[in-house]
Amino acid sequence: MERYDPAAVEARWQEVWQRERVFETANPSPGDDTSRLVYVLEMLPYPSGELHMGHVKNYTMGDVVTLFRRRHGDRVMHPMGYDAFGLNAENVAIKTGRHPADLTRENIAAIRGQMQRMGWSIDWTRELSTAEPDYYHWTQWIFLRLLEAGLAYRQSASVKWCPVDQTVLANEQVIDGRCERCGSEVEARTLEQWFFKITDYADRLLDDLAHVRWPERVVTMQRNWIGRSNGARVMFRVDGDDIELPVFTTRPDTLFGATFFVMAPEHHLATALARGTEHEAAVAEYVAQTAARSEVERAGAREKTGVFTGRHVINPVNDERIPLWVADYVLMEYGTGAIMAVPAHDERDFEAAQAFGLQVRQVIAPRNGEVDESAPFVAHTDDEVLVNSGQFTGMPAHEGSAAIVAWLDERGLGEATVAYRLRDWLLSRQRYWGCPIPVVHCDGCGIVPVPDDQLPVELPHVDDYAPKGRSPLAAAEDWVNVSCPACGGPGRRETDTMDTFVDSSWYYMRYADPRNARAPFDRAAVDAWLPVDQYIGGVEHAILHLMYARFFTKALYDLGYVGFTEPFANLFTQGMIHFKGAKMSKSKGNVITPDPMVAQYGADTVRLYTLFMGPADQDAEWFDGGVAGRYRFLARLWRLVLDSVAESGPGIPPHPGPAGGDPALLRKAHWATDKVTRDIGERFAFNTAQSAIQELVNQVHDSPQADPDTRRFALATAVSLIHPYAPHIACELWSRMGGERLWEAPWPVADPDLLITDTTTYAVQVNGRLRGEVAVDSGTAQESVLAAAREHPNVRAHIDGKQVVKEIVVPDRLVNLVVR
RNA sequence: GCCCGGGUGGCGGAGUGGUAGACGCGGCCGACUUAAAAUCGGCUUCCCCGAAAGGGGAGCGCGAGUUCGAGUCUCGCCCCGGGCACCA
DSSP: OOOOOHHHHHHHHHHHHHHTTTTOOOOOOTTOOOTTEEEEEEOOOOOSSOOOHHHHHHHHHHHHHHHHHHHTTOEEEOOOEEOOOSHHHHHHHHHHTOOHHHHHHHHHHHHHHHHHHHTOOOOGGGOEETTSHHHHHHHHHHHHHHHHTTOEEEEEEEEEEETTTTEEEOGGGEETTEETTTOOBOEEEEEEEEEEOGGGGHHHHHHGGGGSBOOHHHHHHHHHHHOOEEEEEEEEEETTSSOEEEEEESOGGGGGGOOEEEEOTTOTTHHHHHTTSTTHHHHHHHHHHHHHSOHHHHHHOOSOOEEEEEEEEEOTTTOOEEEEEEETTSOTTSTTSEEEEOGGGOHHHHHHHHHHTOOOOOOEEESSSOOOTTSOOOOOSTTEEEOSOGGGTTOBHHHHHHHHHHHHHHTTSEEEEEEOSOOOEEOEESOSSSOBOOEEEETTTEEEEOOGGGOOOOOOOOSOOOOOSSOGGGGOHHHHEEEOTTTOSEEEEOOOEEOHHHHTTSHHHHTTSTTOSSSSOOHHHHHHHOSBSEEEEEGGGTTHHHHHHHHHHHHHHHTTSOSOSOSBSBEEEEOOEEETTEEOOTTTTOOOOSHHHHHHHOHHHHHHHHTTSSOTTSOEEOOGGGHHHHHHHHHHHHHHHHHHHHHHOSOOOOTTOOSSSOHHHHHHHHHHHHHHHHIIIIIOOHHHHHHHHHHHHHHHHTOTTSOHHHHHHHHHHHHHHHTTTOHHHHHHHHHHTTOOOGGGSOOOOOOGGGGOOSEEEEEEEETTEEEEEEEEETTOOHHHHHHHHHHSHHHHHHHTTSOEEEEEEETTTEEEEEEO
């Protein structure tokens, strides 16, 4: 018999699909029904190397969803591109002595080849690369729109600097005080940098999470990252000076318990206020010491340190004079950089009070009961009341908060406010391989946007692009020196480039209209396809990419360019494939590419295996011993179909299949159809759907005596169900059975009547322990089932001589007899 | 410290409160073969009784609880992975 030859089968069908443009999905024409438009998208790859098994899993999953939905009659757009700019590619280029542009183009060609070999149904007419001028033209255009809207700005600020990558980083790219890319400790530097005003969108980014169907943990991570806290801004006044020092607090109810006041060492008044006191030198030294410590050191040291400034501040609620300290447990970046310290009700303040030898005053107490004064009492529910709090004494905590804020507000001493953990997005980078920021600096005019008709500002080719602490673009004098677009005088181009995350914050919109040379996209096209119906990617992007993309969508919505406010309606985060206990990466040398395995077993087998390893959302350790099993499965299906065709000829019996044949096999086909449809469509349970198809195939294998028509029906069903996973062999076998264009064949529908069996096997338990099984006709009355159960010899042995006190019958499942 | 996941055979993993271990990997035994590969058949959680058929017991990280019945629900722990972390 002809053996299963995946290479030949796969080449043949890929050629057919390409010739017939099966993967291409045109944009709707005006008047088209748009209700069946579906957009399935996987996160685009960085072309810094080849694809590995993690990519294969990701894109196969998207492909299964795509093929599955197409067979349900949806018109699915399934595009692909490359996130081509960025440090990833640039660092590889530096290491290998190649130019990033050349390297990137080569990697893209290699990846495209790998993708085509996998047979993923990608619409190649929509392919894009973020590093090509016809794409980043529009990245720049969007930047300019955000600039006009006041959502992009340049400001001097304390920023995180990576000494190895020689560039600033966004907050989101700093993990535990280290560069997320290279792991080196970041340094604080004050630099003039470009920011996006993502904080303007903090509330909407938070509130709109209620409208997306995303994994709960991703929603939680975003919620925590935005970190909205409701509280109050309260004005303290420096004693003996006309200086106001606002603080942010979430606990206005504890205001009477403030026994000292603390400023961050970076606070602009910290040194100034100590000036002239006997503490001046000590404060200056402490501030200098703190500045010299790295983020990592500072975050690691939990013991409280600080110095008294010699000054005092006045608490607005009781005019009490409390000491003003400087301590590094107060962060300049959050709130106002200064706090009121309430040691009785805050753990950090309590530790500080102990370290500094300061007073602790309890102002919140449980309604009934005492508090252990050796630890801070932080409970904050309606069971606590204010004590030692003047006119507010006796109020429940929440009511007290509101009353104190109202009291402050009336006197202009405070107001209710909200604080966020989220900071503005620092988008400029001092590196070569990124999208140029399209502005010109002019001594006379300041920052001047490059006019739209002069876009794109192309990235110049420079030979020395190694990082050196300022953008390598600064060395390209011919490129840098331009005339000011506003006044015509001498100007200098901005030499920083954009963070790669800017490029990937809108690519999913460009796919809708990828060749548009007049605009980033046509609004009608984008509104027809978006939001993305199913987005699939790694959980490592839970904060960065997904937050930035949401921000871009909302900003573009506000500016009238798109008609939706969330980019990704449904999100599935797939687990990572690890190898040797770590995430696959070129630098760790633990990358498994699909190529050798595809050469040995074919793409269909590899596609099956990446989704068979375990639940798709869980991490998995790569183990290539299991691949052969998937190949054996396909080879068995191959043999069964070819045998069937050889013995009984081609032919695919119509649904619901032949009557009067082998009812068990027919039932199995319908059972598998039902299971696969629900597992893929509702649960993303790609592993168990596959198991169900295998059970069906095994049953065909085990039923050689079944009538030929039922076997053909069962085999056709298996072929049809495996198609989203293994489209090449499915199309081949389908055509050998006499079918055509499987990719357009309607998805099979399980007939509920055929899921029911003639006889039902009941498990019989005595006192919850399994003692036997009885088979009865389906639909047998409970009394008869019970009678049959009591007749079972082994059951009888366990109930004889005892009293049955309770009988439980679970229809179609089991009987439990409770005896005493 | 706080917030999420997860803990089931030798391994990956199935298991709407109802027969735990589907499906696969690996292993063992056998058939076919000069042989191997491929394929096909059987066995494969552990312990005990039995020649066998079969029967009994234990078992899903640990300990309680709810229930006729718990891998699944509740409470308290332990371990692994991830996220956040001096955010006032």
